Amino acid sequence: MVRRTLQTVQLLPAAFLIFSAAIFNCDFCWAQTNTPSPELPNRKQNNRPGQSSAAPENTEDSRAGAAPVKYSYEFSQPEFYVRHIIIEHDANGRGKITFERLNEETSVVEPIGLSPSALSRLTELWHALRFLESEENYQADKQFPHLGTMRIAMAQGTRKRTAEFNWSNNASASALVTEYRRVADQAIFVFDISVARENQPLNAPKLMEYLESALKRNWMSDPQQLIPLLKEISTDDHLPLIARNHALRLLKKLEK
DSSP, X not given: OHHHHHHHHHHHHHHHHHHHHHHHHHHHHHHHHHSOOOOOOOOOOOOOTTOOOSOOOOOHHHHHHTXXXXXXXXXXXXXXXXXXXXXXXXXXXXXXXXXXXXXOOSOEEEEEEOOHHHHHHHHHHHHHHTTTTOOOOOOOSSOOGGGOEEEEEEEETXXXXXXXXXXXXXXXXXXXXXXXXXXXXXXXXXXXXXXXXXXXXXXXXXXXXXXXXXXXXXXXXXXXXGHHHHHHHHTOTTSOHHHHHHHHHHHHHHTO
């Protein structure tokens, strides 16, 4: 009897240790389960003093800045031989030209593709004007209505603006309409020579004379863009020999 009692007494501390370990393990598991996991650190941001780390809001202006840009130029003088011109194009220089001649009721609409050099000059001038942000009046104090009225316009998303003048002292505005007039002159020549090659070959010599004069006066937007056309004209048996030879002479000048 005494021996059994001693064994029982000896077993009690061991049982107590096992029971305490079980309680400790349960408490440890409960703590791991209910302890919130640490948040992962944010990506490193090199913010300068005074700068907010918050992402920019997607405002209407930012959406408009990402929208495609449309440009247009319009010229109107009812008494001129080419009395009305409209050029419309996108940021890649793709668009169309519409023009009307005196005593003709039908407008001519032709696709245009601005050369990289011409598009670069136009884009730089638009940027110099800061056209959509500006409210400047480009009309000079002195009026020259007999020279015709010019309108330039730009649209991007919800932002649109049109400016009208017949003479401007703003160098960028003046250069811009001059560039567009060169685009128009070149496009109209290409259309006229195409008509001559198809239906009016006897008009080709006069058109070649006009082209030579226009090249000397810097009236063409990009003369290099005309090289493939001149090569075709020089070998077109449908045209008079004088026109073909004239095209060859102009080719030699442009390819120097």
